[in-house]
Amino acid sequence: MIKPFLNLGLQPLANEYQKSPKKLSIKKGQLYNLKVCFNTNTKLVSISKRIPSEKMFNSKYPYRSSMSLTMKASFKNLSQIIKKRFNPNLLLEIGSNDGALIKNFNKDNVIGVEPCKNLAQITKKNNFLTYDDYWNLNLASKIKKKFKFVDVIYSANTLTHISDLNDVFKSICLLLSDDGVLIIEDPSLLECVKKNSYDQFYNEHIYLFSAIAVNYLLNKFNLEIFDLENLPTHGGSLRYYIKRKKNKNFKVTNRVNIQIKKEIFYELHKFKTYKKFSNNVSKSKKKLIQILNKIKKNNKSIIGYGATAKAVTVLNYCNINKDLISNFTDTTPEKINNYIPGRNIKILKYNKNILKNYDYVFLGAWNFSKEIIKKEKKFIKKGLKFISHVPFPKFIN
Ligand code: TYD
Numbered sequence: 403m404i405k406p407f408l409n410l411g412l413q414p415l416a417n418e419y420q421k422s423p424k425k426l427s428i429k430k431g432q433l434y435n436l437k438v439c440f441n442t443n444t445k446l447v448s449i450s451k452r453i454p455s456e457k458m459f460n461s462k463y464p465y466r467s468s469m470s471l472t473m474k475a476s477f478k479n480l481s482q483i484i485k486k487r488f489n490p491n492l493l494l495e496i497g498s499n500d501g502a503l504i505k506n507f508n509k510d511n512v513i514g515v516e517p518c519k520n521l522a523q524i525t526k527k528n529n530f531l532t533y534d535d536y537w538n539l540n541l542a543s544k545i546k547k548k549f550k551f552v553d554v555i556y557s558a559n560t561l562t563h564i565s566d567l568n569d570v571f572k573s574i575c576l577l578l579s580d581d582g583v584l585i586i587e588d589p590s591l592l593e594c595v596k597k598n599s600y601d602q603f604y605n606e607h608i609y610l611f612s613a614i615a616v617n618y619l620l621n622k623f624n625l626e627i628f629d630l631e632n633l634p635t636h637g638g639s640l641r642y643y644i645k646r647k648k649n650k651n652f653k654v655t656n657r658v659n660i661q662i663k664k665e666i667f668y669e670l671h672k673f674k675t676y677k678k679f680s681n682n683v684s685k686s687k688k689k690l691i692q693i694l695n696k697i698k699k700n701n702k703s704i705i706g707y708g709a710t711a712k713a714v715t716v717l718n719y720c721n722i723n724k725d726l727i728s729n730f731t732d733t734t735p736e737k738i739n740n741y742i743p744g745r746n747i748k749i750l751k752y753n754k755n756i757l758k759n760y761d762y763v764f765l766g767a768w769n770f771s772k773e774i775i776k777k778e779k780k781f782i783k784k785g786l787k788f789i790s791h792v793p794f795p796k797f798i799n
Pocket of ligand 1: 708732
């Protein structure tokens with residue numbers, strides 16, 4: 403049974419930054435009600451409303467993996483692990499974005515799949531074979547005709563963005579060699595629950611995976627997790643190493659059991675956990691509004707740092723407008739001079755001195771807090787204060 407547990411109100415499409423301030427409408431499909439549900443059978447957590455992929459992942463998609471040093475380093479590190487541990491002749495990445503991972507490999511050994519044509523264009527230009535298409539059975543069959551099998555399939559922060567998971571895994575099984583390895587990484591539901599990071603939910607994040615739910619899903623395809631890593635990226639992610647059950651080349655490590663036991667300890671398999679989470683989310687909203695109002699009452703200014711999709715969820719859920727946070731700043735060219743959807747807060751181009759003009763910073767990119775705080779040390783020394791709503795709204799420094 404699918405049971406809703408969290409209502410994050412009317413939300414715009416998270417990555418649809420607006421060229422000019424605009425009142426969005428439900429009728430025109432610019433706003434939707436963001437509700438989050440738990441499937442008591444499969445243990446999958448998902449949002450209830452599905453927006454067509456073509457509406458979200460098109461040639462205007464603004465998210466770039468290479469925009470953060472943390473992500474670049476994470477992909478570089480992973481490419482070394484893959485080469486050392488699996489030494490693939492052919493690696494395919496589902497959701498290759500701007501090539502942050504594949505550029506660490508020899509061009510002859512990798513295939514990118516990226517439906518956002520503006521991003522696919524970047525890796526194509528650099529002569530990496532890239533299919534600018536959605537990952538599905540059609541595309542997998544096309545690739546199969548040319549390459550037969552792939553040794554390693556990798557996908558970060560992509561499979562949870564695709565509604566039809568049966569088609570996703572069928573397509574993977576079609577291409578993965580018998581002794582091949584599938585590596586996926588996505589934000590961890592356990593970390594989300596522990597950190598109360600409700601901003602992991604938005605239209606693109608259709609699912610938020612736990613190891614329990616992934617295990618259940620893989621079982622249908624005779625696949626299994628044989629190793630796991632906890633990563634700091636995206637506020638806490640899990641990297642799953644997956645193989646066919648019949649492949650005896652890899653032993654299932656203890657890390658898999660440890661993670662599943664931890665998730666059971668936190669009762670991720672029970673609905674009541676999510677009801678409690680939902681209560682904590684309401685409390686978080688109240689507290690954040692209280693903090694921002696108090697700052698404004700004292701005539702101090704606040705800028706948002708990192709115009710993330712996550713921030714779009716927070717601002718719209720908490721009804722935060724430009725009277726509270728006057729501007730955001732971001733390094734992503736596609737976001738600069740645009741407006742946060744639904745809130746009409748302008749995104750300014752980042753420069754080293756931008757924070758000079760503000761008293762407080764709301765961390766939209768709280769998942770990069772270490773990187774950001776290190777970068778902005780000189781302002782913090784002068785009294786600038788950062789606010790993060792994770793795990794509970796407070797000042798951090
Ligand atoms: P991310 O947290 O990955 O985003 P999302 O919630 O959209 O998945 O994105 C980080 C955003 O923060 C991205 O737009 C780039 C921006 N950013 C900066 O502007 N400066 C920085 O120093 C860092 C680390 C990120």
